[in-house]
Amino acid sequence: MTDPISITSLALGVASLAIEVFEGVKRGYEYFEYAANMPEDCASFKLRLRIEYSRIMDWAVVAGLADKKDYGRFNKKYTANRHIIMAVLSEMSALFRSLQKDYKELRWFENDELRLIGTSHGATKDCVTKPDVGPQVRVTPADPEENGGQRRVKAIEKEAADSIDVSVYGLFQSPNVPKSQQKYTRGINHIMSFGKKAKSIATEPKRLRWAFVDKTKYFEALQKLKDLTDYLHQTTGDYQLELLAQSTRETCLAMLRLTDSVQEMKALLEGAKVVKIPDPELEIDSGSVFSQATTLPNSSEDCGPQGQGTLFERLAQFSIEHAEVFAAESGLGTRLDSADDFKIKLDAETDRGSRTSAVFREQQVWVEWKEFVPSPIQPKNEFDLPTWGPNPDLVKRLSQLSALLEKREKPEEFGIPNCLGFFQDKPPRNRFGFILEMPKRSQRKAVPKSLFEILTNEQSKSTINERIEIAQGVVTSLFCLHAVGWLHKGLRSASILFSDTSSEGSIGKPFISGFEYARPFALNMTSTRPPNDLMWAIYCHPDYQGNAPGPYCKVFDIYSLGIILLEIAYWKTADELFQITEEVKGAEARALVKAEAQVTLTKDKAKKQAAQEAEVFKSGLLKRTRDRILNDDSGLMSYVKHTMGKRYYNAVIACIQGVDISQFGPEAGDTELVVDAVMQQAFLRQVIDELQGIRL
Incomplete structure (x- = not known):
């Protein structure tokens, strides 16, 4: 008979291994995210990378791999699929290792400069991966002696940019929404963190500079990551699978608000079409209008693919066209x-x-x-x-x-x-x-x-x-x-x-x-x-x-x-x-009677005083x-x-x-678009989804 302690130990061992491999996958995503100055023609690569990162983090929350306190849940829920999960995570990890094979460790300098140290080439010159390893990257490291000698180094162990944790502020965990209907919010945190990081990188020219040598291989690798994440999503139940699909769409909506150029919007639309998950044909307790198809105003329901698509895709396309009109000052409204x-x-x-x-x-x-x-x-x-x-x-x-x-x-x-x-x-x-x-x-x-x-x-x-x-x-x-x-x-x-x-x-x-x-x-x-x-x-x-x-x-x-x-x-x-009008009229009448009773006031002054008192009453009543x-x-x-x-x-x-904007703290002072994206997400969760979920 098998020793129960041995079975428990084996289960814990499998969970520990899954956690370790998953952390390696996270580091793989972050390795590429922290690179700066990506060529404009490859913007869709980085945006799709962010989408895939958010998707796998959403899955990790469901699976119990995103937080230490949830690790025990992984064994309870995924015993039957743990071998498949391990195989998928291992393949992801191997894929990332092949993409960065020549680099041992990415480090974070105190002066906010990213540098590459300890490369296999042992030099500060451009480094190129071997052709047979996989997609190739050329990296130009900053000079370690530049601006005055050596600086103390800290290894990257977590996201470099502090995220605004929306769950802390209760925007999504409303007491009016049952816990069983609350969805996962980690994805938008990671996207906002990435957005904040990208803004910081844009102001610091002395960063790692990436240049694609073989763009086709990079996008092939990205497509493989997408397929592997699909496999992970399929290991969940139907209800959770639908929530993960909705979370992906909501992440794309948040990214649409965080983009600040037409080119980024186009890249996001392209990436969203690639990672789009078919809508499951099941009724769940809380549906979202953004998981449904939509048509243009002048189109019919049977007009085919050109007249249909997710509402996000239509919004993104409309945002692109609208932004292009605004960019061309001569192409505004018709006078x-x-x-x-x-x-x-x-x-x-x-x-x-x-x-x-x-x-x-x-x-x-x-x-x-x-x-x-x-x-x-x-x-x-x-x-x-x-x-x-x-x-x-x-x-x-x-x-x-x-x-x-x-x-x-x-x-x-x-x-x-x-x-x-x-x-x-x-x-x-x-x-x-x-x-x-x-x-x-x-x-x-x-x-x-x-x-x-x-x-x-x-x-x-x-x-x-x-x-x-x-x-x-x-x-x-x-x-x-x-x-x-x-x-x-x-x-x-x-x-x-x-x-x-x-x-x-x-x-x-x-x-x-x-x-x-x-x-x-x-x-x-x-x-x-x-x-x-x-x-x-x-x-x-x-x-x-x-x-x-x-x-x-x-x-x-x-x-x-x-x-x-x-x-x-x-x-x-x-x-x-x-009863606003009725109460204000009553207050005006009472104020006028009171003012006219003061013998020291002329008729005009009495009316003026009565009007002032009525205005104060009206203001207080409205507030x-x-x-x-x-x-x-x-x-x-x-x-x-x-x-x-x-x-x-x-x-x-x-x-x-x-939403009280001040609750985001001083760190949100320069991130008005981030706060706006959070509010958009809260509105979607607490207003639209609530109303769309009504069944009569």
């Missing part, structure tokens, strides 16, 4: 009023004048307005007087926005109307208009109705199914807008539009409009404050109310979305839900809205949970609670 024959017939205004129906080129359209304050325009000739008109920076931003809206290759999930161009209205109206065409699916020619109009109609009815479908469409549209680097800045129920799609009176699919304040995500860009409009202010985050300091950020858009989700759940406007929701004042959120379900409740709470 329609520059043509001599420009004519447009304006009809009735809706939504308090923000939207106007019109006829343009014999086509039924509608116009959305952006008002501006005239500013002095310096003349080109120094002898001429300044003229007054729209700020040139504003005109440029509106042109960029028009270019975004004019692109017809947007995925249908983008959910924004097509724009025909923009124009400046005639004096004395100081405003620009965006001409938007009716959705192709609309069966009527009238201007689409807004959610605000529908909610204020007492005859309006909706089913729970319709409300959830509306919410799913709106959150996905906002995610797509954020994914390509834009902020909406004016999200409210009046900017959620519907067009009739059925003779049976159904509301139809929502699409987002009201882009008059929208702008690209950039910290150095000026930010227009919201109008002093009570009906609009209800949707503004407390930190963006009044004269609060700081620029507009993604958190504020998401907060506005949370208010809209509440409106959809109650099927009431936010003003009716929170308390967030606390009222989170504290479940008057059972606000209890109703949502009981009516719309726990997942819908979780999504609303996540939007209203938001």
